[in-house]
Amino acid sequence: MTLAIEWAEKYRPQTLKEIVGNKKAVQYLRTWAEKWLSGIPDRRAVVLHGPAGVGKTSTAHALARDLDWEVIELNASDQRTAGVIERVAGSAASMNTFFGGKRLIILDEADNIHGTADRGGMRAIAGIIKNTLQPIVLIANDIYGLTPTIRNLCLEIKFGSVQSRSMVPALKKVCESEDILCSPDAIQQIAEGAGGDLRSAINDLQAAATGRKTLEVEDLSTSGRDVKENIFKAMQRIFKSTDCKKALEAARGLDESPEDLVHWIDENLPFQYASKDGNLEDIKTGFGYLSKADLYLGRVKKRQNYRMWRYASMLMVCGTSVSKTRPYPGFIKYQPPSLWKKMGQIRSKRDLRDNIASKVGEHNFESMRYSRNNLLELYSRMLKNEESAIEITAGLGLELEELIYLSGSTKASKKLQKIYERAQELLLEGNEESDGAEFFRTPAPPGNSKEDLSVFSVNNSVEKDGKHSERLEVPNSRTSQGGQKTLNFGFDIPPEISPETKNSENNTSDTIKPGNLAPDILAPVTLTPDSFTSDTLIPEQDQAEIDDIGIKSDSLTSISLEHDSLKVKNSSSLPGPVEKEAFSDSEPIENSISPELSRSVKSVNREPAIKKVSDNSEKSEVKVSETPKKVESKTQKTLFDF
């Protein structure tokens, strides 16, 4: 295994020219980098995002080599708390190099800085990007793993899977360098089997070629990796065929867990089985099986008993396959689960909300949680007054999208844009006044936090131009003792907490008040167990679990009773043991088939989710809009393991 890593490292591209595929993405990156040679570009950082093993990290390093830049890299193995990021990347970003050249700061696996401990990490990155004097490249598999603020600050460059025809010459080169005679078919097979991941292809080649001087297709059958099924092909097999065995094989070859697959089937079943005469029977039957599969999935999660996956898989795959009473010809464009997109959006909103809460919390010496539960609404109300809104936006350093969110608006109205622009001007003035001193984030000495609140002046009713106004004045708030920046919104800050606030303090709910906050999309679903009648497929040890679920044990074989094309008749064709460890990292996700599942029968938004500005051949693009995205972390090992 050590050896397998070596070839991928040994043949890591050294220059941008050597990068295979993703030519457009590489070009965008180069253009951005060249802007640094003549000043500071609008976007001081880029984020390279896309699947694993397609050359994102290699491209960043090759760029630095091509331009003769120094490299400072922080990768996932480094501890990446706010302090470390500020110390390492922050100082590298704020200083010029000795000989005046540039220094490329690479933050690998930037989407993996998450959790409470690292929440400050994301903020630190955003702060560094805003002020950096050096180019920064973030690398991420999941662009949604970054906070909206960071995404706004970065130029997004998407890397797509490397096409197999582009991989072939690269693999041939490796063979030549290693003096291995590899047949074209074998190379082709390796390239196709890698699923767009060039690193995997090189690893596969090395695994197959170890101890050989020649390599043929036959040599790959034992040493090569399992050829991964494409989800779209698998969906076709599941929906179009009536042969359960084939459908199961297709599902097995997928790099998707049953938990993901059930969402794919759920999303597409109503479209695939839609009939012109309005007959919904097949759809109903299909969803019946999905709901039973979902019970097993729920049990897996609850008990961590991954053996149950095999039953869930059989129910969802075979059940869907046999629930059609007639063929459904014609092309259907299978869509990724819309639930993932919704969850992605909700997560972005939560991140946005938490970012704002952190900023508010910082100014009030309160925790993010406290400020989220108790202060956001107050700030949201204060935004109603235009003058205070400007002060708040500047004082907290709110981004436009944060201002929109906090004001409860859904879009950037002219008024909000004006507020934001004036806040930026205020900030600039503040920076000039303080002679370059940092306007925000000046740490207050411990102990004086609460006292500082007393500098808020009470000026609730100011007569301005004969007009009553709630304009607030901030006399010397920025230079208050200890460097703490305070906001003066013209409100009295009573020394004691108001009864309202007290109440809300007790409120443990995470719900926040300002307007359009994230809806709760996952509601529990109650499923009624059906009757099943045989237990031929179920090993004894699973019997208790199944009984416990409330489904009679023969649920699985009921499929075969309904349709004679089900060829899985005995336990030998059942999945083998599943490696539980492979799933231990998975992010908690609601297992139950949500109300969306049944609702999706009625309607699903079929709008194309991605606007591409891109080279189709290599799927690279500069990202402009949202992509449906599942929320699960990339660390989830998603085996459809049998």
Ligand SMILES: Nc1ncnc2c1ncn2[C@@H]1O[C@H](COP(=O)(O)OP(=O)(O)OP(=O)(O)O)[C@@H](O)[C@H]1O
């Ligand atoms: N486009 C490519 N061109 C040339 N080599 C590549 C390419 N993609 C991957 N490789 C090979 O795979 C190895 C790993 O690539 P790299 O680390 O750049 O991928 P990555 O996209 O950053 O993956 P991850 O997201 O897992 O970090 C490289 O050392 C190189 O040998």
